[in-house]
Amino acid sequence: MFLNDALGIPISNTPVNWEITFPDGTTESKTTETSENGTLIIPSVPRGDARSRFPTWIRKNFFSLDASTGVAEKVSFSISIPSILIGLSAIIVFAALTYLVAYKMCFITSMSLKKAEEKVEEKARRLLEAEGGVAETKRRREGAKTRLNNASKKVRDADRMLEEARKLEEPKSWVETVGEGKRRRITDIDLMLKNREAKNVWERYRRGEISAEECAREWERLREPDALEKLKELEKRLEEEEIKQAERSVDEAGEEERRAMEELKQAEQQEEKAKEELEKLRTELKEAEEEAGEMQGEGTTSATTLTA
Numbered sequence: 001m002f003l004n005d006a007l008g009i010p011i012s013n014t015p016v017n018w019e020i021t022f023p024d025g026t027t028e029s030k031t032t033e034t035s036e037n038g039t040l041i042i043p044s045v046p047r048g049d050a051r052s053r054f055p056t057w058i059r060k061n062f063f064s065l066d067a068s069t070g071v072a073e074k075v076s077f078s079i080s081i082p083s084i085l086i087g088l089s090a091i092i093v094f095a096a097l098t099y100l101v102a103y104k105m106c107f108i109t110s111m112s113l114k115k116a117e118e119k120v121e122e123k124a125r126r127l128l129e130a131e132g133g134v135a136e137t138k139r140r141r142e143g144a145k146t147r148l149n150n151a152s153k154k155v156r157d158a159d160r161m162l163e164e165a166r167k168l169e170e171p172k173s174w175v176e177t178v179g180e181g182k183r184r185r186i187t188d189i190d191l192m193l194k195n196r197e198a199k200n201v202w203e204r205y206r207r208g209e210i211s212a213e214e215c216a217r218e219w220e221r222l223r224e225p226d227a228l229e230k231l232k233e234l235e236k237r238l239e240e241e242e243i244k245q246a247e248r249s250v251d252e253a254g255e256e257e258r259r260a261m262e263e264l265k266q267a268e269q270q271e272e273k274a275k276e277e278l279e280k281l282r283t284e285l286k287e288a289e290e291e292a293g294e295m296q297g298e299g300t301t302s303a304t305t306l307t308a
Contacts, residue, residue: 012036116292123285130278137274141267148260154253162246165239186228193231194222 015033171187198219205215221227 010034010037116288120285120288120292123281123288127278127281127285130274130281134271134274134278137267137271141264141271144260144264144267148257148264151253151257151260155250155257158246158249158253162243162250165243165246190228190232193235194228197231198222 012034013036015031017031171189174185174187176183176185201210201215201218204210205212210218
């Protein structure tokens with residue numbers, strides 16, 4: 001038996017379910033594959049009338065075969081109008097579903113691309129802020145370093161002043177006199193004290209703080225025997241006060257230096273943290289750009305598919 005479709009084209013290499021009803025009423029069902037030219041070989045067909053049934057797409061076709069004749073029959077399957085309409089409807093539905101799926105994929109890809117681009121913009125904005133933060137922390141570190149250098153210089157100056165204040169000046173020359181059974185020594189330091197005090201009195205007179213008579217009396221008192229001892233005691237108190245002031249300056253400079261060191265340490269830590277955050281944001285921005293690029297590629301593919 002030769003099987004052709006509605007267009008007369010042989011149905012080749014296709015499994016066919018068939019059923020034979022024998023004259024005695026018994027049936028036999030089998031599946032046989034057609035050959036290249038659409039030939040279907042049905043074995044074991046008895047002599048006499050045998051009714052064969054071939055289920056097709058929508059309806060079943062019945063043919064009578066007689067093996068005694070040994071004649072091969074050519075069978076063509078026709079397609080009904082309802083079958084055509086159903087087939088066209090199925091094709092239209094499939095095309096519509098395909099279009100809807102492609103449109104949905106394109107829409108989803110578009111939304112994902114928009115989110116990815118917004119993410120890139122956000123990362124870029126944060127990256128700019130982080131770069132500004134790094135520059136600010138660097139400026140703070142430089143300022144803290146400058147303040148530390150100034151504080152260290154103050155410490156050195158205060159130490160030097162304290163050392164000078166504690167240093168006792170030794171006389172370089174002296175004159176000894178003997179009077180009333182007592183030996184008296186006058187050094188160059190003593191003369192310096194008297195001369196300095198006399199100069200101070202003169203400066204006060206020039207500024208108008210004292211009169212000429214008062215200036216003369218002050219000079220006269222410098223000639224008294226105990227005047228030098230009073231000047232020495234005053235000089236000693238001034239030296240002690242100078243030492244205390246120098247010690248306070250050393251302590252204050254040291255405290256300022258410690259604060260500057262702590263400030264510099266914090267500034268360096270903040271700068272390091274800002275740099276780490278900057279590198280992290282650069283990596284995130286790169287990943288976001290790559291993700292946006294992938295989304296853009298998918299969107300182009302979806303749009304091409306939808307257009308096609």
